[in-house]
Amino acid sequence: MAGIMFTISPTSIGDRSNLKISDIECHVLLAPDYDPSFTSSGQDSLVVFIHTDAGISGIGECDANPWMAKTVIEAPGTHTMGLAVKEMLIGADPFEIGDLWNKIYTGTAMNGRRGMVIHALSAIDMALWDLCGKAVGKPVHELLGGATRDRITPYASLQPAGSSFEAYRDALVKSALDAKALGFKALKSEVTMNGPYAHNGMEENYDRHTEVIAAVREAIGPDITLMVDVQYLWSDAETCLSVVKDWAEFDLFFLETPINSDNVKEMGKVSANAPMKIACGEWLATRFEFEELMDVGGVQIAQPDVGRVGGLGEAKIVCDMALERGLTIVPHCWKTGISISATAHLAFVTNHCDFIEFMPPQLCVETLRRELAKEELVLVDGQIPLPTKPGLGVELNEGVLERFKVA
Numbered sequence: 001m002a003g004i005m006f007t008i009s010p011t012s013i014g015d016r017s018n019l020k021i022s023d024i025e026c027h028v029l030l031a032p033d034y035d036p037s038f039t040s041s042g043q044d045s046l047v048v049f050i051h052t053d054a055g056i057s058g059i060g061e062c063d064a065n066p067w068m069a070k071t072v073i074e075a076p077g078t079h080t081m082g083l084a085v086k087e088m089l090i091g092a093d094p095f096e097i098g099d100l101w102n103k104i105y106t107g108t109a110m111n112g113r114r115g116m117v118i119h120a121l122s123a124i125d126m127a128l129w130d131l132c133g134k135a136v137g138k139p140v141h142e143l144l145g146g147a148t149r150d151r152i153t154p155y156a157s158l159q160p161a162g163s164s165f166e167a168y169r170d171a172l173v174k175s176a177l178d179a180k181a182l183g184f185k186a187l188k189s190e191v192t193m194n195g196p197y198a199h200n201g202m203e204e205n206y207d208r209h210t211e212v213i214a215a216v217r218e219a220i221g222p223d224i225t226l227m228v229d230v231q232y233l234w235s236d237a238e239t240c241l242s243v244v245k246d247w248a249e250f251d252l253f254f255l256e257t258p259i260n261s262d263n264v265k266e267m268g269k270v271s272a273n274a275p276m277k278i279a280c281g282e283w284l285a286t287r288f289e290f291e292e293l294m295d296v297g298g299v300q301i302a303q304p305d306v307g308r309v310g311g312l313g314e315a316k317i318v319c320d321m322a323l324e325r326g327l328t329i330v331p332h333c334w335k336t337g338i339s340i341s342a343t344a345h346l347a348f349v350t351n352h353c354d355f356i357e358f359m360p361p362q363l364c365v366e367t368l369r370r371e372l373a374k375e376e377l378v379l380v381d382g383q384i385p386l387p388t389k390p391g392l393g394v395e396l397n398e399g400v401l402e403r404f405k406v407a
């Protein structure tokens with residue numbers, strides 16, 4: 001990597017006006033029917049607005065506990081290396097996104113160089129790109145270097161239901177068929193009936209995991225791309241490989257997070273020996289964690305989440321690192337229309353991004369995901385056409401912010 005703190009700022013901004021950041025608003029949103037035992041980031045959000053003296057504002061969100069992320073941004077500083085994020089931004093030029101990112105990354109070193117601080121910074125970064133796009137009247141993909149394609153392909157991310165093996169299997173088969181009927185060309189099943197993410201406390205054996213994948217593949221036929229997420233099911237490569245060797249026949253595009261992403265050495269053994277590509281990265285913050293995942297973990301597919309990795313600029317750096325190594329990008333995204341839009345703009349400047357994750361509003365129960373933003377990205381023959389509106393092109397539905405806001 002050239003220059004450890006290489007950062008990315010908007011290009012193609014032409015003759016821009018002189019803007020200054022005047023305020024930052026952080027809203028904690030929570031669905032009234034949320035269930036903390038439910039495995040879904042679609043129930044809450046930290047939505048950030050960045051305002052300027054010219055009245056132009058940007059919007060962003062992150063995928064992390066919203067109360068904690070709000071505190072990261074609003075807490076007063078107490079040390080030269082533990083500064084206040086909000087104070088560092090007020091009065092700054094929003095077009096200097098890379099410099100601002102670097103200033104915050106360095107100035108918050110003692111607040112936490114990974115994890116929550118970077119997740120919160122992701123919402124700030126996302127809002128800055130949106131703001132800059134709106135200020136110059138261009139979509140974010142133009143500011144990221146220009147679209148290199150006019151279509152991207154989303155995959156439907158599908159959730160299980162029920163708490164018996166039969167109900168779980170049947171729910172995944174049904175949602176896979178529903179996604180196919182909606183026009184999706186690719187879909188991902190969670191197959192997690194054991195391990196840390198075990199659905200509804202299930203404890204099914206590995207053979208039954210195989211049975212679920214077989215049932216989904218048989219139902220959708222051979223022409224739909226199928227991915228499987230086992231959500232950190234195994235703690236060692238040997239056990240993992242003894243099971244997934246039998247999954248070659250299901251023609252999986254990838255197997256997601258078979259091993260904890262901190263256990264990069266075991267991940268490396270799986271990546272080198274599994275009969276399918278291994279995907280990982282949804283939890284990671286910064287390029288530095290991805291460097292280890294790629295070079296020691298050996299994954300073939302990197303999954304940066306724009307709302308966790310550090311924002312659009314950091315996600316773009318991870319995409320460039322993947323390109324250098326001949327790896328594929330399939331971003332993680334399980335949030336509202338704000339993050340989906342940011343993820344789509346990233347994909348339009350990333351030719352080695354084969355799919356983006358997409359939670360179909362028609363198939364999800366999360367009211368916040370369904371209702372917060374107007375659905376701008378619609379499927380045309382299973383693909384999403386190039387967005388043309390300024391910024392991220394996201395418009396919130398009237399009154400929704402107030403309805404879901406709890407802090």
Ligand SMILES: [Mg+2]
Nearest residue numbers: 229256257282
């Ligand atoms: Mg996952």
